[in-house]
Amino acid sequence: MRKKLVAGNWKMHGSLAANLRLLEAVTAAVKAAPRDFAGARCAVCVPFPYLQQAQAALAGTEIALGAQNLSEHDAGAYTGEVAGAMLRDFGCRYVIVGHSERRTHYGERDAQVAAKFQAAQRAGLIPILCVGETLAERDQAETEAVVGRQLGAVLAAAGVQSLRDAVVAYEPVWAIGTGRTATPAQAQTVHEFLRAAVAKQDPDTAARLTILYGGSVKPANADELFAMPDVDGGLIGGASLVAEDFISICKAAAGR
Numbered sequence: 071m072r073k074k075l076v077a078g079n080w081k082m083h084g085s086l087a088a089n090l091r092l093l094e095a096v097t098a099a100v101k102a103a104p105r106d107f108a109g110a111r112c113a114v115c116v117p118f119p120y121l122q123q124a125q126a127a128l129a130g131t132e133i134a135l136g137a138q139n140l141s142e143h144d145a146g147a148y149t150g151e152v153a154g155a156m157l158r159d160f161g162c163r164y165v166i167v168g169h170s171e172r173r174t175h176y177g178e179r180d181a182q183v184a185a186k187f188q189a190a191q192r193a194g195l196i197p198i199l200c201v202g203e204t205l206a207e208r209d210q211a212e213t214e215a216v217v218g219r220q221l222g223a224v225l226a227a228a229g230v231q232s233l234r235d236a237v238v239a240y241e242p243v244w245a246i247g248t249g250r251t252a253t254p255a256q257a258q259t260v261h262e263f264l265r266a267a268v269a270k271q272d273p274d275t276a277a278r279l280t281i282l283y284g285g286s287v288k289p290a291n292a293d294e295l296f297a298m299p300d301v302d303g304g305l306i307g308g309a310s311l312v313a314e315d316f317i318s319i320c321k322a323a324a325g326r
């Protein structure tokens with residue numbers, strides 16, 4: 071049985087003061103009632119400058135730390151870039167790769183995302199590989215072709231075994247930050263498709279693979295999304311910045 075995962079993606083939000091309030095509220099809730107969270111894994115993916123702050127605040131809790139991006143290179147003359155080993159230095163367990171905002175605003179293509187995925191694993195990080203279609207692509211019935219291509223690029227570069235230590239997040243672009251969520255049935259259909267695509271190459275890896283849903287997950291819709299058989303938790307943007315919402319989504323994943 072796959073243990074659900076809830077990962078917060080803070081995006082480019084926060085300040086030392088705001089992060090402190092948020093992290094204190096979340097860690098206090100976990101410390102006060104650890105059993106409410108024990109059924110799921112929780113993580114927060116914070117902006118680079120706040121890794122040390124978050125690492126200190128999360129110490130001694132079961133909440134894991136993650137980042138939102140990394141370089142495809144391990145080290146070198148790449149001004150402004152951050153290597154996977156640097157993220158490990160700050161205690162990161164996870165790193166998001168291929169978020170649609172990086173694909174759209176920074177031109178990240180499938181091959182570069184696959185290279186980042188491999189760089190994350192070389193550094194001992196668990197990549198959270200984001201895939202998802204735009205509204206236009208969905209309207210043209212291209213959802214499976216798009217997410218299949220995005221996943222296929224990683225399978226081709228890194229091999230199916232690489233997914234044994236990775237997470238996939240289905241994030242329909244039209245649902246991110248829009249308040250418009252995929253219905254549980256829509257999410258399930260795509261998650262099932264992704265798992266089947268992996269199963270064609272390795273059924274065991276597919277059965278173990280954590281596939282998150284992301285796109286306007288809120289406390290009000292988390293339960294029904296997480297009830298779907300192939301939805302193994304969520305990648306949470308806006309709601310991860312509101313302590314009580316994030317806590318409530320973590321509890322929903324834990325079955326509380």
Ligand code: PEP
Nearest residue numbers: 246247284285286307308
């Ligand atoms: C995200 O940033 O990955 C995301 C899913 O955002 P939101 O929950 O705000 O839609």
